[in-house]
Amino acid sequence: MANSHDQMFRSVLEGNKYDQAPVLSDEEIHKRAKDIREGKVLQNTQVGYDGAEVSARQNWIKKHKPRVYEKMMQFPEKLARGEGIPIIQFQYDYLCNFDCEHCCIDKFYVPKTWEKASGRRKFELEDVRRLSKEADEYGLANFVITGGEPLLLKEFDQLVEAIDPSKFFIACDSNGWFLDRERVKHLKSIGVDKMQLSLDGADAESHDTFRRAPGSWDRVMKAIDACKEENMHVILSTVIWKDRIHTEEWRTFLEFAKEKEIGTYVVFAKPVGAFEGMTEQMMTEKENKILEQFEKEYDIFTHMTPSYGRDIGCIAVKRMVSMSRYGDLMPCPYQHVALGNFFEEPLADILNRSLNIKWFDPKKNMPCICGVDKGFIANVISPTYGDAEVPVRYDKILTTDDFIDKDNIGTVNPDSGIGKENETWAEAPLITLKGKKHITYDPIHEATKGGT
């Protein structure tokens, strides 16, 4: 498939170390200073990144997408209040030209003819407009169009239009097969802001084997160049597993990205989808420590990388949700649990109920629960394995004990609690900045420093 479907990306406000972005003008600097003094905008805090680049990206968004900027500036405050600010990872269609070995959503694919015959309700463009409206009203600002391979869609342009680029920062996952300069130029013109290209090897042999698509490495190389040449915001996404991090190939991969001046989103292999139940190659604490060292040396990041000045831990629901082609809202691409269905309930109702689930508690800094928490995998993930029809509806898995406020449990049977203490949740620390480098962002100082 085109991607790992773990396609969270760092906040666009954090930018990419190598991305070109306009700088603040003197006039804008003074305006920003005035706004901060008057309390009109928050003095944003960031973790570990250079403030000048952040301000440049903020500036670009403010100029070109003022509605998006307005919403994003509310994010730190919303997080502080315990509200969700999820990116919507939109699985509009599962059609794909690749057969990737780690594909986590293959079970969701249904041939079009049978989909039609079975009467499944799927997203139509009108539904997308409704989703966009409700997401905007909830204060969300990011969409990632994923798949499948989105660039295969005949109605891709209409899909972007329906999401509404004026209201959302729109990223698109791709395997790069169909991406040349002309296509990049066109994508920019219709409002796509960022491309995430999947690359899973430093050489053609390893990438093509993983993607099971001969020639795909050459294609993605051309796609990277096309994005760079057309000044499209682009990052790579790559899957990491236990053995890979110890290989020379991994180091070569990172050097390649560095040479290309392109940031890399690192996706942890998880025991779901095609890797269902396979835990041998999952990352452990040891590999996580090694990866942290690589993070210091290279421009790479993971879904656990802090954003908006806060280390929120697992970002499921809080910072990302996956919307299936059939309207099922899932906590992340790997948790095949339907928290509700968009065709049945308003988006806000589903999100608010989901934030009331202990595992997604906005006040708790949870670990990557579907990657490392064996209790969570046993109780929540494993019921989605094997003969289960995915996604499994939440009320078939969760019990009253999984909810914080017992008055907002949706259709869960109130007598379904098993009385088992949720240790991970109980022991998880509150979300803080503790243990992380915390930079208080001063736009005036940063923007004037070094001529930027």
Add this chain to the structure above:
Amino acid sequence: MSSNINDIDEEIVRAQNIDGIVEENAEFVSNVTGIGWRKNSHKSWKKVINQIGTVVEDEIHQGKNHTTVTLKAGSEVIIDDIRGRINPQYRVRDINGKIWFVSADNIEFSFDKKSELEIEAIYRGGVRVDGTDEEKDVIPKRYEMPLTTDEEIKQIEERDNNG
């Protein structure tokens, strides 16, 4: 890809001139798990839905409380749904009505017998109701859609063609 795939989406893939990336029966061995994978052709979905098939090899699945359950080789099953493209699986019901998901490779068809059973109204994919019109009303209708995407695209094309 094989010539007997006639689904619309596969046609789209062909139209995009990407057919043949992976030749039929091409083999890959994973660098991650060491497991081999072979591109298989599969039968047209339309031909197999509601057909009676025979399980080729024992299907051993995980049951409750760390037990396993086995669908024996030679069992006759009714195909009532399909999922997956990379590793296609038939959703089948055994003689007792139990639901199994079986690899498309592990079912043989004679095509001389066809199920007389109607597909019951069932949940598919968790929340979606399948089956009769009456059952479809179980899903609350939050709003009506004036047009499907296909109709909308057609309108746009017609408008563009008419200048």
